[in-house]
Amino acid sequence: MLYQIHELGHAVMNPLANWASAVSQLSGSAPSPLSYVPFARDFAAGADLMVRIAKDYKKPAFNIDATTVDGRVVEIREEALAVKPFCRLLHFRKQQALAQPRLLIVAPLSGHHATLLRDTVRVLLHEHDVYITDWTDARMVPVSEGDFHLDDYVAYVQDFIRLLGPDVHVLAICQPTVPVLGAVSLMASAGDIQPRTMTLMGGPIDGRISPTEVNKLAMSKPYEWFEASVIDVVPFNYPGAGRRVYPGFLQHAGFIAMHPEKHMQSYVDFYENRAHGHPVDAHLKFYDEYNAVLDMAAEFYLETIKVVFQDFNLPNGTWQVNGQPVRPQDIKDVALLTVEGAQDDICGIGQTKVAHTLCSAIPSVKRMHHEEPGSGHYGIFSGRRWRENICPVVSTFIRANNG
Structure with missing residues (x-):
């Protein structure tokens, strides 16, 4: 059931991510007249932050040529x-x-x-x-x-x-x-x-x-707890439909939960840097990788x-x-x-x-x-x-x- 809830959440968030991406382009792209209105950078930074939170991260490439x-x-x-x-x-x-x-x-x-x-x-x-x-x-x-x-x-x-x-x-x-x-x-x-x-x-x-x-x-949880609490079945829209897995999104949530304040501050810094025109490449590079998970x-x-x-x-x-x-x-x-x-x-x-x-x-x-x-x-x-x-x-x- 966890997998179905997760997939439903992505289905709901994807249109929001697409809308936020469009807002970012209109507010932050030089050719757009809206990029010159007051607080345009703040709108673009907020929209970019929404995209980062709502998007579905795919497997990155090594890109070593x-x-x-x-x-x-x-x-x-x-x-x-x-x-x-x-x-x-x-x-x-x-x-x-x-x-x-x-x-x-x-x-x-x-x-x-x-x-x-x-x-x-x-x-x-x-x-x-x-x-x-x-x-x-x-x-x-x-x-x-x-x-x-x-x-x-x-x-x-x-x-x-x-x-x-x-x-x-x-x-x-x-x-x-x-x-x-x-x-x-x-x-x-x-x-x-x-x-x-x-x-x-x-x-x-x-x-x-x-x-x-x-x-x-x-060590604190019995084996049966892990089997009952964190194992789910791959839904029908993937080639592995019906396979029992430990979903990557649960592992990712566990990693985030270890240092939530650190990750929260990182996203706050991303917004502020984006709004003030400072580089955000390090954030993008790290979280594009960190947020891409597998089952x-x-x-x-x-x-x-x-x-x-x-x-x-x-x-x-x-x-x-x-x-x-x-x-x-x-x-x-x-x-x-x-x-x-x-x-x-x-x-x-x-x-x-x-x-x-x-x-x-x-x-x-x-x-x-x-x-x-x-x-x-x-x-x-x-x-x-x-x-x-x-x-x-x-x-x-x-x-x-x-x-």
């Missing part, structure tokens, strides 16, 4: 190397053949699109041959394609590692740190190929350490809640994937880098670093941990601290363990 390598501009072409029902493996292929480390970025499947890592990709492209998991909005996947479980996520990661070969390096940010560690552990136990390095950034390997509000919510398959979301946030199967040594035990202690030849933000309010300090304890067989010379002072969750993979402090650590670690 070039990078620089050793001072030279190199063109980029985005290609789908592999396509699965719930994910595409994208390759940012350089138009010149370069000897660079092959890097698989496993993007979070936690409400936002992989484009949230645009800055991550853009900076890493200077020195790496970059691939990324582009997860599909579950409402766009027909029911005939079957379910998508946490075990399937692990299998996808394994398939992509095999496809890219033993020279690949793997980087996981937030949610995928657990399934990536699971995938590499299982491959080590089976004598399968291994990536050269595994970089885990800001992820809930053990949510019992320095628990955040996110962890506390997951997750219900079975994947619920299993993640139970396995990762309630039973802590990975650190407890009780996690099994398709009947096989997940044993991080079997990993011996993969170099391990963990990264945490000192001010992370999504994954607390120590939750990711504990991977070093679990991967006890990795030699000390092939381990490294980096804690970034002053960095929140998003700061570890986007923004100035990522570009100037964290990415150089990641790139240096990869080069040092590139064989």
Whole structure:
């Protein structure tokens, strides 16, 4: 029923958004006579604010068509190397053949699109041959394609590692740190190929350490509450009609609820800057991405809640994937880098670093941990601290363990 209410709200708001867009054009466009009447900028700013609040945000594009390598501009072409029902493996292929480390970025499947890592990709492209998991909005996947479980996520990661070969390096940010560690552990136990390095950034390997509000919510509610309260069915107007999902708009509401005053002030600042003719590009860039959300398959979301946030199967040594035990202690030849933000309010300090304890067989010379002072969750993979402090650590670690 939540989905139907949400869709009805959008149906009601869309005409309002269209009207506000027209008012903005009439009040703020130089050719329009109305743009010269008193308070025209205020009308235009108010109309723009209404558009931002009422519009339906679509999946953004990466829009990365070039990078620089050793001072030279190199063109980029985005290609789908592999396509699965719930994910595409994208390759940012350089138009010149370069000897660079092959890097698989496993993007979070936690409400936002992989484009949230645009800055991550853009900076890493200077020195790496970059691939990324582009997860599909579950409402766009027909029911005939079957379910998508946490075990399937692990299998996808394994398939992509095999496809890219033993020279690949793997980087996981937030949610995928657990399934990536699971995938590499299982491959080590089976004598399968291994990536050269595994970089885990800001992820809930053990949510019992320095628990955040996110962890506390997951631990305070029984599994049945999540199944009854946040799972809904995709309505008929989408290809995935009838699929049970955790809707992206609920995840988005949860993110907003963590810091409502911060987001409210951001929109107030947007109005004032727009009314006074000041730049608003930073606001548009951030919220065009932040407000674009995707649905997750219900079975994947619920299993993640139970396995990762309630039973802590990975650190407890009780996690099994398709009947096989997940044993991080079997990993011996993969170099391990963990990264945490000192001010992370999504994954607390120590939750990711504990991977070093679990991967006890990795030699000390092939381990490294980096804690970034002053960095929140998003700061570890986007923004100035990522570009100037964290990415150089990641790139240096990869080069040092590139064989």
